[in-house]
Amino acid sequence: GNEVLGRAARAAGAVAMYGYPISPTSEILHFWSKEACGEQGKKDGLVFLQAEDETAAGFTLIGGVLAGVRSFTATAGPGHVLMQDAFSMAEAMRLPVVAYINQRGGPSTSTVIYSQSEVNLACFGGNGNGYRIVYSPSSLQDLYDYGLKVFDVAWKYRFPTFLLGDGYLARMMGEVELYDP
Numbered sequence: 001g002n003e004v005l006g007r008a009a010r011a012a013g014a015v016a017m018y019g020y021p022i023s024p025t026s027e028i029l030h031f032w033s034k035e036a037c038g039e040q041g042k043k044d045g046l047v048f049l050q051a052e053d054e055t056a057a058g059f060t061l062i063g064g065v066l067a068g069v070r071s072f073t074a075t076a077g078p079g080h081v082l083m084q085d086a087f088s089m090a091e092a093m094r095l096p097v098v099a100y101i102n103q104r105g106g107p108s109t110s111t112v113i114y115s116q117s118e119v120n121l122a123c124f125g126g127n128g129n130g131y132r133i134v135y136s137p138s139s140l141q142d143l144y145d146y147g148l149k150v151f152d153v154a155w156k157y158r159f160p161t162f163l164l165g166d167g168y169l170a171r172m173m174g175e176v177e178l179y180d181p
Helices: 002-011 026-037 054-066 077-082 084-093 117-124 140-157 167-171
Strands: 016-019 047-050 071-075 098-103 133-135 161-166
Touching (some): 002 026, 002 140, 016 026, 054 077, 054 084, 071 077, 077 084, 077 117, 117 133, 117 161, 140 161, 161 167
Parallel strands (some): 016 047
């Protein structure tokens, strides 16, 4: 599932990823770092930055967008909380930031719990004075389809746009039709 999201970002024309490893999204960072750096060093003009924490990743994402680069981040749970200041700033400035957010329960390796906390944070987090667009996939194919869509919607309407997945989909394996949008 996480590899599907990485491939969706590439297909959507993303050039930069700024993030900090957190379960269950770390594989997206791993995928992007391989795409951006490869064995021979930097390739295809892609950028990958592992920030020192999620707060820095959120504000670096804003910097990338302000520089005109189609950028994104990926996070979960506590990282999502730490990115709220950056997401609120993006709302106020009408910046098209994209975040893949995988819900999880527990400190790092537990299962997804049945709660609306992450949904509420994605939809209404920050200072509450802005608008956010949130998509919630239910299959691996949805991860790819909406993984593409969030970029186009964010740049069209200029709002923070989130794909709110979960740890089960993030770690699931299966067939997905990859296509060029």
